[in-house]
Amino acid sequence: xxxxxxxxxxxxxxxxxxxxxxxxxxxxxxxxxxxxxxxxxxxxxxxxxxxxxxxxxxxxxxxxxxxxxxxxxxxxxxxxxxxxxxxxxxxxxxxxxxxxxxxxxxxxxxxxxxxxxxxxxxxxxxxxxxxxxxxxxxxxxxxxxxxxxxxxxxxxxxxxxxxxxxxxxxxxxxxxxxxxxxxxxxxxxxxxxxxxxxxxxx
Amino acid sequence: xxxxxxxxxxxxxxxxxxxxxxxxxxxxxxxxxxxxxxxxxxxxxxxxxxxx
Amino acid sequence: xxxxxxxxxxxxxxxxxxxxxxxxxxxxxxxxxxxxxxxxxxxxxxxxxxxxxxxxxxxxxxxxxxxxxxxxxxxxxxxxxxxxxxxxxxxxxxxxxxxxxxxxxxxxxxxxxxxxxxxxxxxxxxxxxxxxxxxxxxxxxxxxxxxxxxxxxxxxxxxxxxxxxxxxxxxxxxxxxxxxxxxxxxxxxxxxxxxxxxxxxxxxxxxxxxxxxxxxxxxxxxxxxxxxxxxxxxxxxxxxxxxxxxxxxxxxxxxxxxxxxxxxxxxxxxxxxxxxxxxxxxxxxxxxxxxxxxxxxxxxxxxxxxxxxxxxxxxxxxxxxxxxxxxxxxxxxxxxxxxxxxxxxxxxxxxxxxxxxxxxxxxxxxxxxxxxxxxxxxxxxxxxxxxxxxxxxxxxxxxxxxxxxxxxxxxxxxxxxxxxxxxxxxxxxxxxxxxxxxxxxxxxxxxxxxxxxxxxxxxxxxxxxxxxxxxxxxxxxxxxxxxxxxxxxxxxxxxxxxxx
Numbered sequence: 134x135x136x137x138x139x140x141x142x143x144x145x146x147x148x149x150x151x152x153x154x155x156x157x158x159x160x161x162x163x164x165x166x167x168x169x170x171x172x173x174x175x176x177x178x179x180x181x182x183x184x185x186x187x188x189x190x191x192x193x194x195x196x197x198x199x200x201x202x203x204x205x206x207x208x209x210x211x212x213x214x215x216x217x218x219x220x221x222x223x224x225x226x227x228x229x230x231x232x233x234x235x236x237x238x239x240x241x242x243x244x245x246x247x248x249x250x251x252x253x254x255x256x257x258x259x260x261x262x263x264x265x266x267x268x269x270x271x272x273x274x275x276x277x278x279x280x281x282x283x284x285x286x287x288x289x290x291x292x293x294x295x296x297x298x299x300x301x302x303x304x305x306x307x308x309x310x311x312x313x314x315x316x317x318x319x320x321x322x323x324x325x326x327x328x329x330x331x332x333x334x335x
Numbered sequence: 336x337x338x339x340x341x342x343x344x345x346x347x348x349x350x351x352x353x354x355x356x357x358x359x360x361x362x363x364x365x366x367x368x369x370x371x372x373x374x375x376x377x378x379x380x381x382x383x384x385x386x387x
Numbered sequence: 388x389x390x391x392x393x394x395x396x397x398x399x400x401x402x403x404x405x406x407x408x409x410x411x412x413x414x415x416x417x418x419x420x421x422x423x424x425x426x427x428x429x430x431x432x433x434x435x436x437x438x439x440x441x442x443x444x445x446x447x448x449x450x451x452x453x454x455x456x457x458x459x460x461x462x463x464x465x466x467x468x469x470x471x472x473x474x475x476x477x478x479x480x481x482x483x484x485x486x487x488x489x490x491x492x493x494x495x496x497x498x499x500x501x502x503x504x505x506x507x508x509x510x511x512x513x514x515x516x517x518x519x520x521x522x523x524x525x526x527x528x529x530x531x532x533x534x535x536x537x538x539x540x541x542x543x544x545x546x547x548x549x550x551x552x553x554x555x556x557x558x559x560x561x562x563x564x565x566x567x568x569x570x571x572x573x574x575x576x577x578x579x580x581x582x583x584x585x586x587x588x589x590x591x592x593x594x595x596x597x598x599x600x601x602x603x604x605x606x607x608x609x610x611x612x613x614x615x616x617x618x619x620x621x622x623x624x625x626x627x628x629x630x631x632x633x634x635x636x637x638x639x640x641x642x643x644x645x646x647x648x649x650x651x652x653x654x655x656x657x658x659x660x661x662x663x664x665x666x667x668x669x670x671x672x673x674x675x676x677x678x679x680x681x682x683x684x685x686x687x688x689x690x691x692x693x694x695x696x697x698x699x700x701x702x703x704x705x706x707x708x709x710x711x712x713x714x715x716x717x718x719x720x721x722x723x724x725x726x727x728x729x730x731x732x733x734x735x736x737x738x739x740x741x742x743x744x745x746x747x748x749x750x751x752x753x754x755x756x757x758x759x760x761x762x763x764x765x766x767x768x769x770x771x772x773x774x775x776x777x778x779x780x781x782x783x784x785x786x787x788x789x790x791x792x793x794x795x796x797x798x799x800x801x802x803x804x805x806x807x808x809x810x811x812x813x814x815x816x817x818x819x820x821x822x823x824x825x826x827x828x829x830x831x832x833x834x835x836x837x838x839x840x841x842x843x844x845x846x847x848x849x850x851x852x853x854x855x856x857x858x859x860x861x862x863x864x865x866x867x868x869x870x871x872x873x874x875x876x877x878x879x880x881x882x883x884x885x886x887x
Contacts, residue, residue: 179721182728197514198623201597201630208597208631212514212624220515221486222429229849231514231624235631252427252517267728272631274699276721294429294517300484304432307439314446321450349569349576354658358580361657368664369644372674373637373705376681380701383689 167215167228170194173265175213175232182267182276192278193217193260193286194233197250200243207243209236211261212250220255222292236261237272238280248289258287391882399462400469400879401452405445407470411478412441417526418481422519430485430517437480444477464875468868475499481523487511489849492856499860501527503867504750506619506716506841507859509849513624518605521622525609528618531867532646532750533578577653578615585611585642592635610717614639615646616750619716619841628719633702639717640709647673647713647745649757655788668760668785669746673712676743676759681708684729684736693728707842712740714752716841725844731827734844738831741840742812752839752866754808758801760785765798807870811837815862822852837862 169176170193178185194213201208215228238261250256263280266272271279419434458466478501479494488494493509500507501524510516510524589607594600609622621627627639645653652670655663664670685704694700703720710717725734744753768783775781783793791797812834819829824846832846836859847859 176723179723180727182724198629199599199602203597210623210625210629214512216512216515221512222515225512227487227489227511227849229511231512233624235625235628250515252430252515255515268694268699270695270699273633273702273719274694275628275631275719276724277631294427296429296432300429300432300436304435304439307436307443311439311442311446314443314450318446318450321453349572357659358576358657360661361653362580362584364656364661364664365645365648365653366641368670369641370637372644372677373640375678376685376705376708377697377701379678379682379685380689380697380704383685384697384700386686387689387692 169213169232170217171213175234178234178265179276185265186267188265189262190265190278191260191262192234192236192280193258195250195256195258196246196248196289197231197233197256199249200240200246202240202243205240206237207240209238209243209246209259209261210234211236211259216250217258218255218287220250220292222252222294223255234265235275235277236263236280237269237277238263238283242280242283245283245285246289248291250289253292253294255290255292257285257289260284260286391885392879395454395456396462398452398454399456399458400465401448402454403458403462403466404470404473405448405452407445407466408441408448408473408477409445411474412438412445414526414530415441415481415523418519418523421522422517425518427517427519430481430519433481433484434519434523436484437477440480441477444473461875461879464871465879468864468876471499471502471864471868475502478502478527481520482510485517485520487513487516487520492853493849496856496860497524498527499863500841501618501620502531503839503863504528504532504616504618504714504752504841505836505839505863505867506613507836507843507847507863508620509847509856511849513622516622521605521609524620525612525618525622528616528620529612532616532618533574573654574650577650577657581615581642581645582611585615585638588638589635589642592632592638593630596630596632596635610639611642613717614642614715617643617646617713617715617745617752617839618750619710621717626719627717628721633698636702636706636719640706643709643713643715643717647715647749647751649746649748651748651788652746660788663788666786668787669756672756672760672763673745676740676756677708677712680712680736680740681705684708684733687732687736688729691730707737708740711737711840711842712743713745714741714838714840716835718842722843723845725831725842726828734827734831737842738827738834741831741834741838741842742808744838744840752837754805754838757787758805761793761798761801762805764793765801768793804869808837808866811862811865815858818855818858819846822855833859833862837866839863839866 171191173185173190175194178190192211192213194211195217196209197212198210210233212231212233214230214232216225216231219225221227246257246259248254248257260283261278261280262282263278265276265278267276268274269277269279415434415438419431419438422428422431422434475495475498478498479491482488482494482497483491487510488497489509489511496507496509499505506528586608589610590604593603593607598606606622609620610627612618613620621629623629627636630636649667649669652663652667681704684707685700688694688700688704694703706717706719709715720728725737729737742753743759744755745751747755747757764783764785768781772781784790785793812830815833815837816826816830819833820826824832828844828846831842831844834840835842
C-alpha cells in the first residue's frame with residue numbers, strides 16, 4: 134500500500150511539472166498585443182459599430198485568401214492584425230487572433246491585387262477608402278466597407294516554410310521507433326494470439 | 336483488417352441499389368423539414384420588422 | 388467495498404486504448420498527404436513526427452498490455468474517456484509544431500475542441516495556416532463527431548460485444564440494427580452520403596460565388612465537416628461570414644441541422660418511416676425550442692433596430708440561433724458583435740438554445756432534446772396526477788422511433804444528467820465572473836464550451852487565464868461524453884488507490 138502511494142506521488146509531481154511547462158511554454162511572446170495601423174481599426178469598428186456607421190473610413194491591411202468576383206464587383210478581406218506585415222512562418226511571433234474587415238469594391242480595383250495571404254504567401258498590403266456599414270442592407274446585415282478607392286502600399290511576397298533540422302531528426306527517430314514496435318507487435322502477435330493468425334492493419 | 340464479421344444470412348447489403356430510392360427520399364424529407372423551419376424563421380423576421 | 392482493479396483490467400484498458408491511438412495516427416495520414424500535395428514541407432514533417440509518435444505509443448501499449456480478455460461495461464466507459472485524453476495529448480503535436488499555438492495547453496485546447504466538435508480555438512494567425520493543418524483540424528471534428536470509437540468499431544475491434552461497450556461509453560447507445568458493427572456501417576452510410584451531397588452543393592455554390600476551384604473544393608469539404616459534425620471550425624478567421632451569401636448560409640444551415648439529428652432518426656426516415664421526422668420527440672422539441680429562441684432574438688433585434696430589413700434580420704438571427712441550437716458554432720457575425728450589437732437579451736436567447744442543444748446519438752451537444760422532451764412530459768404528467776382522483780393511474784407515452792412509456796427511472800436519469808449539465812454551465816459561468824468577465828458573457832461562453840457549441844462572444848482568447856482554458860477543456864470533454872464515461876474514469880482511478 135505504501136509503495137503504491139509513493140508511486141502515485143511521483144507520478145503527480147511529474148505531471149505537475151509537465152503541465153506547468155505546457156501551460157507557460159510560449160506564453161511570453163503572446164503577451165505583446167499588436168497595434169493596428171488604422172484608426173479606426175477593425176477592432177474599433179466591431180466594438181463601436183454605430184459610431185462609425187455610414188462614415189467614410191480609410192483602411193490599411195493585408196489582403197488574404199482570394200478575391201471573390203461577383204459580376205462587376207468583388208469581395209476582398211483585409212486584415213489589419215499583428216500578421217499584416219509578417220506571418221508566423223516568417224517569424225512574426227504570436228499576437229493573438231487575426232482581425233480584419235470584408236471590403237466590397239469594384240472588380241477592376243480588386244484585380245490589381247496580385248498576391249494573397251496564405252501559408253506560403255504574405256499578401257499585398259493595400260489601403261482602401263470607403264463607407265463602413267454596421268449592418269449592410271445590401272449584404273444581409275454584414276459589417277463591411279464599401280470601398281471606392283484602392284491603393285497598393287506594399288507588394289506581397291512568397292514565404293518559405295523552412296524545415297528545421299531538429300524536426301527531421303525527431304521525425305526519423307520516432308519513425309524508426311514506430312517501425313521497431315510494429316515489427317515487435319507482429320512477431321508477438323504471431324506467437325501469442327489464440328487460433329489462426331490475425332493480420333493487423335499496417 | 337480485423338477479422339471479418341460473418342454476414343448475417345439473408346440480410347441484404349446496406350448499399351444495394353434497391354435501397355437508393357428510399358435513401359434519396361429520406362434526404363429529401365429531412366431537407367424539406369429543415370427548410371420549413373427556415374421559412375418559419377423568415378416569417379418571424381417579416382412579422383418583427385412589420386411591428387417595429 | 389470498492390474492489391481495486393486487477394492487472395488484467397489495466398491490460399484490457401491499455402490494449403484497447405492503444406488500438407484507438409493507432410487509429411488516430413492513421414487518420415493523420417490524410418493531412419500528411421494534403422501537405423505533401425501542396426508542397427508544405429515543414430508541415431509534412433510535423434505530421435511524420437506526430438504519426439510516428441501515435442503509432443509508437445499505440446503499438447507499444449498494445450505490446451505491453453497483451454491479454455485475451457474482452458472489454459466489460461466499466462472498461463468500455465474508461466477506454467472511451469481515457470483514450471480521448473491520450474488522443475488529445477498526441478493529437479496536439481501537429482498544432483504545436485506548426486508554431487501557431489502559444490503553448491502546449493493551447494494546442495490541447497484546440498484538439499479537445501476538435502474531437503468534442505466544439506469549435507472554440509486558440510490557434511493564432513489561422514489565415515496563414517497550412518492546408519495540411521486545416522485538414523487535420525477539420526478531420527478532428529469529423530472523426531470526433533462520428534465518434535473515434537465508431538471508427539475503431541468499424542475497423543479495429545475483433546469482438547462485437549466489447550466494441551459496443553465502448554460505443555455506449557461515448558454517449559451513443561442507439562441500436563440502429565441488430566448487430567452493432569452493422570449499426571456502425573449504417574451510421575457511416577448516412578454520413579458519407581451527406582458528405583458527398585453536401586460537399587458538392589457547397590463546392591458548386593462556392594465556385595459560383597467567385598472562389599477558385601481548389602479553394603472552393605477544400606472550403607466546401609471543410610465547411611461541410613464543420614457543419615455536419617456540428618463542430619464549427621472554419622478554414623479562415625472570418626468563419627462562414629467569408630462567403631457573404633444567403634445560399635451558402637442556407638445550405639450550411641441545412642447540413643448543420645441534419646447533422647444534429649439522431650442517427651436512429653436518419654435511419655428510420657431513410658428506411659421508409661418518413662413520418663418519423665414529425666413524430667419524433669427530439670425533432671418536435673428542437674422545432675419548438677428553436678422557434679421560440681429565434682422568436683425572442685428576432686423580436687429583440689427588430690426592436691433594437693440593429694438590422695435594416697427583414698432579410699438581414701432573418702439571415703443573422705436564424706443562422707446564429709440555428710448554429711447555437713445545433714451546437715455547431717458557425718457564425719456570420721463577429722464574436723464581439725454578440726456583445727456590441729445583439730446585447731444581453733439576444734445573447735441569452737442564444738445561450739438558452741446552446742444549453743438545450745440538439746439530439747442524442749448525434750454529433751451535437753447540450754442537454755439534448757430527448758431529455759427536454761422527457762422532462763416536459765414528466766412535468767405535465769405530475770400535474771395531471773395531482774389533479775386526478777387518487778385511485779386513477781396516469782401514464783404517458785412519448786415517441787422516439789417507437790412508442791416508449793414514460794417511467795420514473797427514465798425521468799430520473801434524464802433529470803440527473805440535466806442537473807449535471809446545468810451545474811457545469813453554472814460553474815464555468817461563475818469562474819468567468821471571478822476573473823472579471825461580465826456575467827452574461829461568461830455564461831454565454833461557459834455554456835458554449837459545455838454544450839460543445841463553439842460560438843464565442845470574445846471571452847475565449849489565447850490571452851484568457853490558463854485556469855479558464857483548463858476548465859473549458861474539462862467542460863468540453865464532460866459535455867461530449869455526457870459525464871458517465873468521465874465519472875467511470877475517475878472511479879477507476881479512485882479504486883486503484885483506495886480499493887482493496
